[in-house]
Amino acid sequence: MAEQTTKPLAVVTGASTGIGYELAKECANSGFDLVVAADEPAIHDAAQTLRQLGAAVDAVEADLATLDGVDRLYAAVRGRPVDALLANAGRGLGKGFLDQDFDDVRRVIDTNVTGTLYLLQKIGRDMRARGQGRILITGSIAGFMPGTYQAVYNGTKALLDSFSFALRHELKDTGITVTCLMPGPTETEFFERADMLDTKVGQQKKDDPADVAKTGFNAMMKGEGDVVSGWKNKLQSAIATVAPSGVMAEMHRGMAEPGTGKQ
Numbered sequence: 209m210a211e212q213t214t215k216p217l218a219v220v221t222g223a224s225t226g227i228g229y230e231l232a233k234e235c236a237n238s239g240f241d242l243v244v245a246a247d248e249p250a251i252h253d254a255a256q257t258l259r260q261l262g263a264a265v266d267a268v269e270a271d272l273a274t275l276d277g278v279d280r281l282y283a284a285v286r287g288r289p290v291d292a293l294l295a296n297a298g299r300g301l302g303k304g305f306l307d308q309d310f311d312d313v314r315r316v317i318d319t320n321v322t323g324t325l326y327l328l329q330k331i332g333r334d335m336r337a338r339g340q341g342r343i344l345i346t347g348s349i350a351g352f353m354p355g356t357y358q359a360v361y362n363g364t365k366a367l368l369d370s371f372s373f374a375l376r377h378e379l380k381d382t383g384i385t386v387t388c389l390m391p392g393p394t395e396t397e398f399f400e401r402a403d404m405l406d407t408k409v410g411q412q413k414k415d416d417p418a419d420v421a422k423t424g425f426n427a428m429m430k431g432e433g434d435v436v437s438g439w440k441n442k443l444q445s446a447i448a449t450v451a452p453s454g455v456m457a458e459m460h461r462g463m464a465e466p467g468t469g470k471q
């Protein structure tokens with residue numbers, strides 16, 4: 209257990225790899241102590257590296273798809289004021305919906321939506337009682353487009369993007385800011401875990417998670433409402449707001465249908 213310091217505290221979920229790990233590094237480099245969480249033992253290795261950046265770090269191995277897992281993360285905060293909550297844990301799921309295993313479908317929804325909202329409500333209530341706090345939610349530009357061959361995942365991100373904007377407005381004048389980070393395709397373990405390595409998007413060159421995290425962290429610190437990382441993604445999300453859904457759904461097929469990648 210990390211000793212108590214006078215530094216501000218950030219809670220980062222999904223901090224073992226990818227964007228979440230880089231977000232945790234941004235926090236540590238900016239003087240936050242950390243409570244970091246993920247579902248696998250790799251979170252302890254990540255915590256060790258983050259400690260070398262000068263942060264006091266508590267690592268929690270918990271399945272954030274479950275309310276119990278979220279309760280365990282919340283308990284690890286030990287009543288300390290949370291200055292920043294970076295709700296980032298999430299997972300994708302490729303292939304056609306009718307070919308997916310329903311347990312996997314449910315896990316995507318429970319991780320990306322149910323566990324995330326439960327944690328946001330618990331820590332958000334504490335922030336409201338103190339009249340201050342910063343919240344960063346990792347949504348996605350995927351939330352702007354129907355995700356042919358990632359249908360459930362894109363649906364969860366549509367919920368998170370929308371929820372984030374709404375919560376921000378519910379909390380205006382409370383001292384709490386809500387920022388939605390909307391990355392485009394990013395070089396992490398995401399596509400392998402989603403079984404999408406045979407797709408065009410799984411194989412194409414993607415954004416650097418460190419750059420994406422820096423963009424999101426800076427937006428959170430400035431209290432901005434939303435940020436899309438990278439000009440290509442900005443363009444794609446702008447097109448998605450005016451193009452018919454059918455056009456976007458076909459475009460998504462071209463990058464996410466199994467076999468669209470090189471053999």
Ligand SMILES: NC(=O)c1ccc[n+]([C@@H]2O[C@H](COP(=O)([O-])OP(=O)(O)OC[C@H]3O[C@@H](n4cnc5c(N)ncnc54)[C@H](OP(=O)(O)O)[C@@H]3O)[C@@H](O)[C@H]2O)c1
Pocket residue numbers: 221222223224225226227228245246247248249270271272273274296297298299300319346347348349390391392393394395396397398399401417
């Ligand atoms: N990569 C992209 O192209 C992209 C684009 C837009 C948005 N995003 C979003 O960015 C976020 C981070 O993804 P990433 O790309 O960095 O992928 P990643 O490298 O696979 O990282 C996902 C993180 O979430 C954790 N996680 C997943 N399910 C969990 C669960 N049930 N309980 C606790 N922790 C869990 C993972 O830890 P464990 O290994 O321990 O489960 C890992 O730390 C996700 O919300 C994703 O939807 C990614």
